[in-house]
Amino acid sequence: MDRTALAHSHHSTSSKMSLTPTQPPAAEPATAEMSPPEARLAMMELANMIAVPMALTAVIRLGVPAAVWAGGANAPLSAAQLLPPGHPDPSVLERLLRLLASRGVFSEHAADGRPERRYALTAVGRTLVPSGPSGASYADYVLQHHQDALVLAWPRLHEAVLDPAGPEPFARAHAGVPAYAYYGQDRGANEVMLRAMTGVSEPFMEALLDGYEGGFEGVATLVDVGGSSGACLEMIMRRVPTIREGVNFDLPDVVAAAPTIAGVKHVGGDMFKSIPSGDAIFMKWVLTTWTNDECTAILKKCHEALPEGGKLIACEPVVPETTDASTRTRALLENDIFVMTTYRTQGRERSEEEFRQLGLTAGFTSFRALYLDPFYAVLEYVK
Numbered sequence: 217m218d219r220t221a222l223a224h225s226h227h228s229t230s231s232k233m234s235l236t237p238t239q240p241p242a243a244e245p246a247t248a249e250m251s252p253p254e255a256r257l258a259m260m261e262l263a264n265m266i267a268v269p270m271a272l273t274a275v276i277r278l279g280v281p282a283a284v285w286a287g288g289a290n291a292p293l294s295a296a297q298l299l300p301p302g303h304p305d306p307s308v309l310e311r312l313l314r315l316l317a318s319r320g321v322f323s324e325h326a327a328d329g330r331p332e333r334r335y336a337l338t339a340v341g342r343t344l345v346p347s348g349p350s351g352a353s354y355a356d357y358v359l360q361h362h363q364d365a366l367v368l369a370w371p372r373l374h375e376a377v378l379d380p381a382g383p384e385p386f387a388r389a390h391a392g393v394p395a396y397a398y399y400g401q402d403r404g405a406n407e408v409m410l411r412a413m414t415g416v417s418e419p420f421m422e423a424l425l426d427g428y429e430g431g432f433e434g435v436a437t438l439v440d441v442g443g444s445s446g447a448c449l450e451m452i453m454r455r456v457p458t459i460r461e462g463v464n465f466d467l468p469d470v471v472a473a474a475p476t477i478a479g480v481k482h483v484g485g486d487m488f489k490s491i492p493s494g495d496a497i498f499m500k501w502v503l504t505t506w507t508n509d510e511c512t513a514i515l516k517k518c519h520e521a522l523p524e525g526g527k528l529i530a531c532e533p534v535v536p537e538t539t540d541a542s543t544r545t546r547a548l549l550e551n552d553i554f555v556m557t558t559y560r561t562q563g564r565e566r567s568e569e570e571f572r573q574l575g576l577t578a579g580f581t582s583f584r585a586l587y588l589d590p591f592y593a594v595l596e597y598v599k
């Protein structure tokens with residue numbers, strides 16, 4: 217079923233009456249204080265954790281977030297209301313929604329006199345609904361990460377440990393073809409990747425542009441290295457009119473699928489060979505997927521393409537020094553393992569200090585990190 221399949225669901229704003237959101241669960245005991253039964257329970261949860269992203273993927277494939285959101289109504293709907301009339305067993309969908317409510321994606325509502333549970337989107341769930349002009353959202357990112365080609369790599373994760381310098385699990389699962397080359401060969405996968413990047417980039421770019429005062433001052437030509445669809449460049453240029461020319465630089469197959477954007481020139485190439493020159497370079501979520509040696513090579517090519525005093529503005533996840541159970545730390549560490557599995561075993565999330573050292577090795581003279589968003593940091597390198 218495609219993602220619009222549920223758009224005709226029986227949406228009713230009158231269902232807002234008599235709603236009782238369920239109580240959040242009681243706080244869990246700290247891991248060190250767990251009794252053996254509590255510990256077994258915690259392990260049972262970890263053992264079946266795959267149900268969470270797969271249930272999320274399923275409801276997105278079924279078009280549930282858009283149907284519940286319904287242009288902003290977000291009125292709680294039951295599984296039966298979300299499915300076509302006469303569906304033989306709505307309880308199957310209800311079980312997915314219950315699990316996702318326990319994970320904070322949906323709020324669950326019990327209404328007076330109604331037997332069925334009803335679901336609306338929480339703030340977390342709303343990230344699955346487009347908020348920017350592209351129509352992409354975090355739903356596209358979830359779909360990208362759980363398409364068959366990427367999922368196939370995960371059972372081979374232990375092979376990354378045994379052979380860290382060998383092909384990453386994705387390449388092992390695809391007869392040696394790495395992920396970026398795979399997207400280049402598969403039009404559908406390439407489009408899913410482009411949308412996923414746009415869906416995640418749009419809200420981050422708003423935060424960046426709100427907080428990064430003077431960051432693009434004096435820049436008339438800005439090059440986005442690994443710019444994907446050009447969505448980041450388009451957003452920067454809309455907010456910073458002094459940038460007259462944008463160069464969206466990515467692999468030839470990627471820019472071939474990118475939309476036309478006023479003021480933006482799409483250039484296909486290989487950043488390991490040469491990068492188009494400009495007053496400044498923007499580069500988001502590129503370094504993380506490569507090894508230290510590859511990052512140094514990319515940073516050197518950026519250095520070559522910049523004028524004296526020119527700036528490279530890189531936006532990357534920066535891994536915290538301490539390990540804790542916060543959402544931020546978990547999101548960053550999970551992404552680190554995603555990179556290990558999909559892109560490069562020795563591609564990785566790095567600390568601020570590691571990013572500073574990479575820049576110095578490539579010849580940059582100054583570095584600073586700005587934390588304008590909990591996931592991506594802004595890393596400024598000056599030539």
Ligand SMILES: C[S@@+](CC[C@H](N)C(=O)[O-])C[C@H]1O[C@@H](n2cnc3c(N)ncnc32)[C@H](O)[C@@H]1O
Nearest residue numbers: 396413417442443444466467470486487500501
């Ligand atoms: C994780 S994506 C980030 C996309 C975009 N910057 C964003 O944040 O939305 C990494 C990008 O690097 C591009 N890329 C990979 N290898 C490249 C190469 N050798 N030369 C240029 N771009 C490359 C990919 O095609 C992809 O668009």
